[in-house]
Amino acid sequence: MGTAAGEPPFHPAVLFIRRPGAPFANAMHQRFRVLDSLASGEPLAAFLAAAAAMPDPPRAAVIMGGGVVRADAAFLDAVPSIRCLVSTAAGVDHIDLAECARRGVGVANSGTVYSADVADHAVGMLVDVLRRGLWPVQEDYAFGSTLRGKRVGIIGLGNIGSLLAKRLEAFGCIIHYNSRRPKDSVPHKYFPDVHDLASESDVLVVACALNKETRHIVGKDVLEALGTDGIVINIGRGASIDEVELVRALKEGRIAGAGLDVFENEPAVPSDLLSMDNVVLTPHSAVFTLESRSDLCEHLICILEAFFSGEPLLTPVLP
Amino acid sequence: MGTAAGEPPFHPAVLFIRRPGAPFANAMHQRFRVLDSLASGEPLAAFLAAAAAMPDPPRAAVIMGGGVVRADAAFLDAVPSIRCLVSTAAGVDHIDLAECARRGVGVANSGTVYSADVADHAVGMLVDVLRRGLWPVQEDYAFGSTLRGKRVGIIGLGNIGSLLAKRLEAFGCIIHYNSRRPKDSVPHKYFPDVHDLASESDVLVVACALNKETRHIVGKDVLEALGTDGIVINIGRGASIDEVELVRALKEGRIAGAGLDVFENEPAVPSDLLSMDNVVLTPHSAVFTLESRSDLCEHLICILEAFFSGEPLLTPVLP
Structure with a gap:
């Protein structure tokens, strides 16, 4: 979609719950207004409250696996605008799928990237x-x-x-x-x-x-x-x-x-x-290849763009 | 071939040039009269001289790879009865193939065992x-x-x-x-x-x-x-x-x-x-599996028995 000359392109807000040291944030910045839990420097509760209070609160969140956060009822209550959760992991054990289904929040995982x-x-x-x-x-x-x-x-x-x-x-x-x-x-x-x-x-x-x-x-x-x-x-x-x-x-x-x-x-x-x-x-490193990292970036962008344009999620995960 | 009652079975002599610590000798003992360089405790030259001086000197030798001995003209001169050299290795770089060919000494390697x-x-x-x-x-x-x-x-x-x-x-x-x-x-x-x-x-x-x-x-x-x-x-x-x-x-x-x-x-x-x-x-250990060890034993026995019964070597190696 085109934008008028001089007008900055529209970048939808995406909550990014990131593990310390983990990459991927930069590539996301080119497409989305990334609200980065790690870059914010705030405790998670304050970070989520601030995101929820924005005039244009995030409708999608990318959540890294590995114990950073459990996306459960409390998490979804903290940012009720969220309608789409994307896990960067193949596993979704850190996401309460039943609660997401009950609320109509779409969930996607990393698909076959890894x-x-x-x-x-x-x-x-x-x-x-x-x-x-x-x-x-x-x-x-x-x-x-x-x-x-x-x-x-x-x-x-x-x-x-x-x-x-x-x-x-x-x-x-x-x-x-x-x-x-x-x-x-x-x-x-x-x-x-x-x-x-x-x-x-x-x-x-x-x-x-x-x-x-x-x-x-x-x-x-x-x-x-x-x-x-x-x-x-x-x-x-x-x-x-x-x-x-x-x-x-x-x-x-x-x-x-x-x-x-x-x-x-x-x-x-x-x-x-x-x-x-x-x-x-090995330290949960089976997925850590340069090729997977690149593929994951493309995959996340693809899913988020589909979500923001109203398409069904490409890799829906059902409870 | 049968043996008369009470007569010990005929076991042809096999020279076995073995690396310290290396296994395989025991399985060979059941079929052959093994002249074991390692078990002899003698320096190699004395061991070879003693083998050559036997009334029934060895016509076959099994040689382990890895720098134990180079089977060259001097080695073949030391035990001139040898007509068959079998390497336990896939490589035969420790065997002078040209010299063997010149003398009509058959050479076999480990074939596809490893x-x-x-x-x-x-x-x-x-x-x-x-x-x-x-x-x-x-x-x-x-x-x-x-x-x-x-x-x-x-x-x-x-x-x-x-x-x-x-x-x-x-x-x-x-x-x-x-x-x-x-x-x-x-x-x-x-x-x-x-x-x-x-x-x-x-x-x-x-x-x-x-x-x-x-x-x-x-x-x-x-x-x-x-x-x-x-x-x-x-x-x-x-x-x-x-x-x-x-x-x-x-x-x-x-x-x-x-x-x-x-x-x-x-x-x-x-x-x-x-x-x-x-x-x-890894320390030249690619071949070290229990299955390969067992397969190698069978392979060596098969080649040596073929040689002693006058059959052509199963895995001839040509220079």
Whole structure:
């Protein structure tokens, strides 16, 4: 849409709840009047009150995951003009979806922006855990294990899980999966029960969203079913695994190893994990690629522009 | 073949030149009379002389790679009964192939035993290098890079290179390759010149055998062609890269990173590499999986039994 000469272009207000140090704000400034929680320097409550009191209060908010804020009834009450919440994360466990649905607030997530990167990261961690011996030299010829022939049980065969399956098939892995329903177009064996999936798997990958059903979906029993040669990879959400039980199983040798990008109480990581040499840890960084960052920017702008022009959200998330 | 009751089965003598700490000897003992360089406790020259002086001197030798011995004219002179040399390594750079050919000594290598593991390891290292930020947490959100769309130039499209290409295609990489000749059945773009390959690649993977033609095939010019965003992976042989130039290029930021499983003067590793955070190092361990160890045992026995029964070697290596 054109603007008269000399008239500044109209930039709708967007609330941006940002994690310290996190990028992305600059690209947003070119399209929107960004009300940046971090740049404001104010406590969150005061920041939200000020935004709500503006003559043109924000109708959309971008919310970073990772414990900055929980977008619940109190949050929505604080800025009642908000009709659209966009999560920069694939997960929306920091957004009260039921409350949003009740109020007619649209919610979108990062869609498939990160999926390939997270799948790639999962493979990288799995190779590392299977090989154990990164530097220094193991004088006694510590042997790792191979990928080919490994039965990998994927919990959650959404976009990430599917891309992971595709990659692991190229390594000669056998893919099993659990999800709420079997997928029609998928050749892999479906397990309606996670315990059974673990029993039939050498590697268990958590790639599901975190919700009531999946919280602690990998607990003591499932770890026991996975067994002493089993490996757990988590590139989903920390709380999908009972972390206390996972650490205990690793310490006691009841499972063989783990690759973890996410933790139950981030940024806290159980100190026991840091000293284990059969564990590979990354700091929730599976999504951190330059390409994803750029793709996310485009994705956010696309969603927000669609919202402001009255179009339905491109990646609606339903409770 | 049957043996008379009470008569011990015939076990042909096999010379086993073994690296300290290396396994495999036990499985061999069940089939062969193993003359073990390590178990003998003697200096190599005395050990070889004693073997040659036996009434039934060994006609076959298993030689571990990694600088234990060079199987050259002097070695073959020391035990002239040897008609078959089997390398436990994929590489045969520790065997003088021309001298063996001249004497009619058959040579076999590990065949494809390790290929999948080495290909897997290369992918794991590439993911790690691209992501850079393994633990600890990068407070300033260090961003890695993604695999999809990356142009990977593979030097040497033998068994390992082909398996690597298959894996990387599942990640959305674009495969280019260099080898002595273009491969007929391969859809990837062939570059007769490594410099050109590097110019057109984001990642350069050394997966070729080490020989006169490939020694320092990746030198200063090739690294310069790869460029400041380029990554080098070496799962072939250390000396295929000019290591001094590689370290220099990494230090000066003329390439972006490296993943190295092999080094020019193993077990020595340039100390500069150890402190670089854009470098992932493993101690020539790509092949060290339990599955490969088991497969190698079977492979060695298969080759030796074929040799002793007068069959042609299964994996002849020609100079």
